[in-house]
Amino acid sequence: MTAVSRLRQRYWLTAFRQSSFGRAVIRRLPGRVKRGLRAGHRWQRRAGAQLRTRWRRSLQFRVVSTTLVLCVLVIAVLGYFLVQTIATGLLASAEKSATAQAAAARSTILGLSNVLVLQPPEADSPTANAPNVAEVAARTALDEGGSAGKYLVAVHLTDPQADPQADSVPWVAEDTFNPSATIPSGPSGLLAGVSQEQSDEKFDNQYVPVPQYQPTTLVGNDGQSLGPTLAVGVPLGPYYQLYYVYPFTSEQSFLLLVQRVLIGAGLALAVLLAAIASLVTRWVVLPVRHAAQAAQRLSAGHLEERMRVLGVDDLAALATSFNEMASSLQGKLRELEELSKVQRQFVSDVSHELRTPLTTIKMAADLLFESRGELEPGSARSAELLQSQLERFETLLVDLLEISRYDAGAATLDADLVDVCDLVRNSAADAQQLAERRGGRIEFRLPATGCFAEVDRRRVERILRNILVNAVEHGEGKDVVVTTAMDNDAVAVSVRDYGVGLRPGDEQQVFERFWRADVSRARTTGGTGLGLAISLEDAHLHGGWLQAWGERGKGSVFRLTLPKLAGQELAGSPLPLGPDDAELTGTILRD
């Protein structure tokens, strides 16, 4: 069904349903019928949808059904022409034999001396009265073919003026094969043709009249049609006309047989062709399906997946190139894996190699630091500086190692079901101390029920510590608000400060490595410049988001959104990014 016709059908259905007549009809239908109609409609729609899906999905289905439809169409057209040709041939041969028989019967009758067809009919004469002459002529004609019983013969008196009584017997018919049948009275073209021949003959004695014929329908006594026939007429002298009516019974049954054979053979051929098409498509489709499956497995990580190569045809070429692709892919991946392994090993080695001497230095510095009271002032101060800078060096080393672990793809998620609110409280300790020194405080807005989610405790605490310390550091001594909320899929923590804020465009840049909001700002807390970059990686490792909002002078918001189940995709965050409406109107909402 094309889209247009479907639309049209739907249009008519809708129009019918919406018309007042349609509504009245539908309203009056009994409930069961209405339900049935609805169910039928549903079923039709479902079946239609299934077929459409099948059509779109399966190449084989498409090929087979197209072959079937086209095949049936071709066979129908061919069959139609075949039947037409046979019918025409049959008609022609029937006409030929019928005219020959009529001509022969005519000459026989004219040659008989006891049949007075050449004389005008006389009502009084026992031999020349019209019914008598006609009957004798008809009997003769009936015997002529030697196959009496297969046709009807009629003798017609042309000139009723010659015999007033003849009007009552316009036809004299012999009917042996079907007593209930009558001669058709209708074929006026035939009667006119025969009358024309008759007048031609009357005009010219030498003229041999040609039998006229016309297909017509035999009508029974009760007026019922008895099937097609061929009527043939020939003038019989100047007063009478001889007619044969041949029923097409045998021709018809023959045609019917031919039609049946054609339909049967056509259907069988169509089914056979469909089966062949199905088989052939299978040959083509199966390897393609195998290829699709192999590609799927390959993309799922089974890099050893290969296709079987059979022969040297197009499909074999497909398989060969597929396998080549898979091999080169596998090679490249191995290379990358190797590189990543080397990188990871390097990170691990650097880590170990640096940490051991650092430990020694640190312990030595500790020792010096503790005994600084016994040293002279310069050396004592040196010991202090050594101690504090070693700490900074260590943090930097830890951060660098962490970020290179991310770069090497070696970071793993150690997820556990924990209360994110607890993590918020735990990780706020450093920031709280700092806030107290600055004269501000941290306000917590945490739901009483807790916010359980599957997260890596260590990493989430690190993120929270980072954004909390940042907020206090840039909060200019004002309060910092920490809000936690959750919905069905996600947990979010937002940290709001009312400090210097961010310049436009800085929302992305804050997460870059070694980026500083203001180069001239004093490095009071000695951050490494990697904190937010690591936090962003930590959030991404969870499949979560870490986003920033800020405006110059209005403070900033850092929002962490994590999926409740590790690895789930986030659709949205339970908290807004940026100042909420309540803040803008000056009221503060509390949980």
Place this chain on the structure above:
Amino acid sequence: MKGRVLVVDDDAALAEMLGIVLRGEGFEPTFVADGDKAVEVFRDSRPDLVLLDLMLPGSDGIDVCRQIRAESGVPIVMLTAKTDTVDVVLGLESGADDYIMKPFKSKELVARVRARLRRTDEPAPEMLQIGDIAIDVAGHSVKRGPETLNLTPLEFDLLVALARKPRQVFTREVLLEQVWGYRHAADTRLVNVHVQRLRAKIEKDPEHPEIVVTVRGVGYKAGTG
């Protein structure tokens, strides 16, 4: 307090520094640099505690740990530069009681060493029972019926802590404080690994523990047997 410490470390400078710090705190350190000789020196010196670097030439620190654990329940503290979970867990599973991540502070190291060496002064005679396990706290022995179960001091402390308050659920943080002596929360993987090691020794079926029961989302408690 006994104070013999065996330092197994290949880095000469670090070993020397460790020696200075340990001596300053009143311990008697002995040193071995080669992993292959570590077990031999261990047998000779009979230390009260082993400080073991995880990365050693010769045999691996983890192998050394396993060999020492096979013949003694002496406390082992690993020094590790590796922060990856797998390495830490592997070290703990091979028998170490605790670990310190490099770089560490001297005070931190000393605190850990003391915590591992600290034994409660002669405990009062006390018998505890969890399920079919009988614990003699003073005699430092654990029995199931006539059979004596061989636990390391740390595993023993863990079991005693749980058994003393049979109905209480201990969070991992509380256990860290009570058994390991950490003041503030540290790595809770320590607890997980040691609970598993303890279960492997005392449970009839470690897959379905009955003595040390997990309370999901909270921690552990002593089972009712």
